[in-house]
Amino acid sequence: GxxxxxxxxxxxxxxxxxxxxxxxxxxxxxxxxxxxxxFPKQSLMxxxxxxxxxxxxxxxxxxxxxxxINHASLTLSTLTVTSAHPEDSSFYxxxxxxxxxxxxxxxxxxxxxxxxT
Amino acid sequence: xxxxxxHLPTLSVQEGDNSxxxxxxxxxxSDYFIWYKQESGKGPQFIIDIRSNMDKRxxxxxxxxxxxxxxxxxxxxxxxxPGDSAVYFCAENMIGxxxxxxxxxxxxxxxA
Numbered sequence: 001g002x003x004x005x006x007x008x009x010x011x012x013x014x015x016x017x018x019x020x021x022x023x024x025x026x027x028x029x030x031x032x033x034x035x036x037x038x039f040p041k042q043s044l045m046x047x048x049x050x051x052x053x054x055x056x057x058x059x060x061x062x063x064x065x066x067x068x069i070n071h072a073s074l075t076l077s078t079l080t081v082t083s084a085h086p087e088d089s090s091f092y093x094x095x096x097x098x099x100x101x102x103x104x105x106x107x108x109x110x111x112x113x114x115x116x117t
Numbered sequence: 118x119x120x121x122x123x124h125l126p127t128l129s130v131q132e133g134d135n136s137x138x139x140x141x142x143x144x145x146x147s148d149y150f151i152w153y154k155q156e157s158g159k160g161p162q163f164i165i166d167i168r169s170n171m172d173k174r175x176x177x178x179x180x181x182x183x184x185x186x187x188x189x190x191x192x193x194x195x196x197x198x199p200g201d202s203a204v205y206f207c208a209e210n211m212i213g214x215x216x217x218x219x220x221x222x223x224x225x226x227x228x229a
Contacts, residue, residue, distance in 0.1 A: 004160075
């Protein structure tokens with residue numbers, strides 16, 4: 001199997017604080033992980049590509065200083081939402097695929113529901 | 118029938134009937150396509166995929182059809198069951214790329 005674990009599954013934080021979300025590939029190595037955001041009743045929007053050992057690549061319109069991504073090992077990527085505001089409230093989902101298998105399905109974590117009060 | 122909701126179109130089918138979910142993809146340079154199923158509060162789950170050198174692929178109870186001429190993808194679910202109720206997304210990868218871009222989803226509602 002290919003299991004991606006995401007933690008926490010939900011978090012509530014106050015405006016102005018930062019929140020870190022972890023994404024782990026449990027039984028495979030992933031040189032690349034992907035972070036998506038999903039608003040209610042909408043599709044998944046790719047935010048950034050997390051690259052092991054190098055800088056993340058952000059999609060147009062995504063602020064890199066607000067959404068800090070670190071991919072320190074082949075099995076862990078973290079997304080930190082800095083100075084969170086209510087409009088950052090969303091469902092954040094990470095995904096990964098086996099290293100070297102670009103055209104293969106992504107394996108998704110179960111998402112993190114972020115609520116900023 | 119099929120209707121457009123506030124954001125996601127909805128397809129309502131009777132249990133046991135076949136379901137057909139359609140998707141128009143955006144990039145003619147895409148060469149790999151995937152269907153995902155997303156249940157409430159969870160991440161997407163892989164259903165079936167197809168490469169651009171094929172026009173049909175079958176899995177267990179599911180079939181994906183690809184029409185590159187009109188950039189159209191469809192997912193057919195045979196003998197739809199209540200457990201199939203979920204939101205279904207098509208997704209695409211571009212040639213030489215590894216990013217997966219999601220299309221608009223369709224909510225499938227199965228009536229018992």
